[in-house]
Amino acid sequence: MSLRIILAIAFVATAAQAFGFKRGPPPCGLPPFLDDLPEEMQSKLKDIWADYKEGDKCYEQQGQTRDLMESLTKEQRKSLFKRGPPLPPFLRKASKDIQEQFRTVFKDRSIKFEDKPSKLKELAEKILTGDLLEEFNKFHQKMEEDRANYNAKVEKLSKEAREAYDKIEKLDQEKREIYSSVSEDARSELFELHRERYGHHFGGRGGRGFRHRHH
16 A cells, blocks of 8 residues: 555545554545535535445546545645544534544554554443444444455465565555654645655546556
């Protein structure tokens, strides 16, 4: 995973990724921070995903979403950074205090990436009740199932592929640690830098030419 992708996750990642359950390309569907975007952009994103059906491939919609997100102004992107990770839709129904407690756990740099799911579950059991707790438990269970399926696929890799995978995972961990150690302003600067670099080198905004060669 390139640093460009790690930085882009700050804008396009789903709630599952934001809360430490899962890494990799964002899954299909509207981004969880939709309501934080300008109304015109919300409308365009809804149009992009209007015909999508669960289970379908969504490379084209993901590409259009990335391109649209990169059309945000520098100030709008900074604003998204500073708001913290997107919340799952059901948590957006909770009080501002509860939302902030979840964001605080995610942003706590003393908690390892892989430990965040259990910490978030502990918090949910402490402060959520009723339907919100039930929805969180369903969300958590689904993410754990996804992670188990992913790990099972890793275990089936050939020896050569597994050795390469382990090296890549180590590099990814180092990149995440570097990225999380800098300020929000610095992250924004890095995003701008890599957005410009890859936009020029891979076929225009969003690296479109590079993306098409891989799908």
